[in-house]
Amino acid sequence: MSRLSGTGLTLAYDKRVIAEQLSVEIPDGSFTVIIGPNACGKSTLLRALSRLLKPAAGTVLLDGGDVHSLPTRTVARTLGLLPQSSTAPDGITVAELVARGRYPHQGLLRRxxxxxxxxxTESMAATGVGDLADRNVDELSGGQRQRVWIAMALAQQTPLLLLDEPTTYLDIAHQIEVLDLCAELHERQGRTLVAVLHDLNHAARYATHLIAMRDGKVARSGPPGEVLTAALVEEVFGLPCRVIDDPETGTPLVVPAARRKTSVQAEV
Amino acid sequence: MSKVMVIRPRAVVIGAGALLAMTAVAVLTLGTGDFPIAPADVVKTLAGQGNAAQTFIINELRLPRVVTAILVGMALAAGGAVFQSITRNPLGSPDILGITSGAGAAALAVVILGGSSTALSLAAITGGIGTALLIQLIGGRRGLQGYRFILIGVGMTAILNGIMGWLLTKGVQMENARALLWLAGSFDGRGWEEALPLLGVLIVTIPILAVVCGPGLRMLEMGDDVAAGLGVPVKRLRNGALLVASLVVACAAAAAGPVNFVALIAPNIARRVTRAPGPNLLPSMAIGALLTVAADWLAMHSGYPLPVGVVTGGLGGAYLVWLLISERKAGRI
Structure with missing residues (x-):
């Protein structure tokens, strides 16, 4: 039994049902990546796992307890979250923002x-933003800012960390930088990471466990080498492709099929 | 030296500076009237060393009014700071959202029905909190951020102002005069019976807002999801803090009538000068007190007996125009 799992989940926003009878298990110590086409429910699943969304049916178990009945502070000391939408308050410095990750460890009397x-200090060092401690967050580049948010999540010191599309809006160099950082946190600090990613090749390269979703259901899950096949990509994304070995890492590399010429052009 | 400043020295200096300036203006105000008293004598009298006449004039006649002004300024600013922090919008203040108008309409109804001043206070408080609950009910289902919520509040203000206009057409002339004076917001004739209940409310609510809600409110500024991830009970905190803040604002309105725009401006100025994130509750309160006391002094020295609400309304309106223009330039509207 792993620390975080969901069974028989029905996930819905108001009356719009996103997923029914969805069950997932996050292997302890894994770097789990959830992939799938737009609107397949992967972010919704992450929201449910992190108790931002209360499932209409089913339960999310964290350390054997229902995540929605556990005290919210207890959950926040076990499970950290980096959502897609976050706003840095005006005039806040990097150190101040990272310090807010300590909130669940403080109380009325313990400040x-x-x-x-x-x-x-350690969290800023681990994410390479120590030198920026006194800078205003609004002055930073997109990549730096994302590292600051990750530092804040690290300062929360949770064994489990959930990241919703941590690489969106970043250029390719910063995407790799953020993913390298995640891999490092996973390997060195032994944290269990769960991330939603769009790029299949990034997912294949960094994940130790892959969950492929389609239409609110888990199409397949397991190690990337087994899950990410041409047949699965065709089935889940409707994209014809070839899967070859990544020359750098040997992990699966998805190469979309070349555009087929339209029949009109072919005839000419 | 710690890299993380829990309280910024700049905020402390500005709060203390505002309190000092407020005290100076209060001393000037206490010396103003049909029997002018020099500032030095005002200070002497406050310290208990004035002559009998001065002691009577200052302690009995003028001090309650100034203390009411200070408390009303603090209360409005505290309420405004919490509202603006929760709506994440400098325009999300209780006067714009209709809380003050709700208090006004309810109080006006009591004035026209000829109720006592206790009934008026209770009506103002009920009206303010009722309006807060109503806008939460209508607009709060998908969170309280963004212009959607502000626009609902603006609509509510318009409806309530319409109701107030209708009530005034129903009233008799005598009562209307009393009602209009209350509606303009004034510290004339305010005594300890207005000041002390408000002081009591502040003593109870401000620690709740600052100590119990404060840390969570700071987390909420980063977005509901981030705050929830950090273990903030988002809905409970937001509804609770809004309710307490509405109570504070409604009590201020009950004491002095709707003193316009202090709740909007004071937290804005506080945020701009302290440059600190968070609701800036205590600096806002110091600046709010300075604003009302200074506006009251201005009202007395205008050469014409103006109610203080007219002065804050004039200053606040100008500030609002400036704020809208600068927000527009920054691309936030």
């Missing part, structure tokens, strides 16, 4: 401590 200070 800022040496330990908090140390964790914030």
């Amino acid at each position: 800022w401590s040496e330990r908090d200070e140390q964790v914030v």
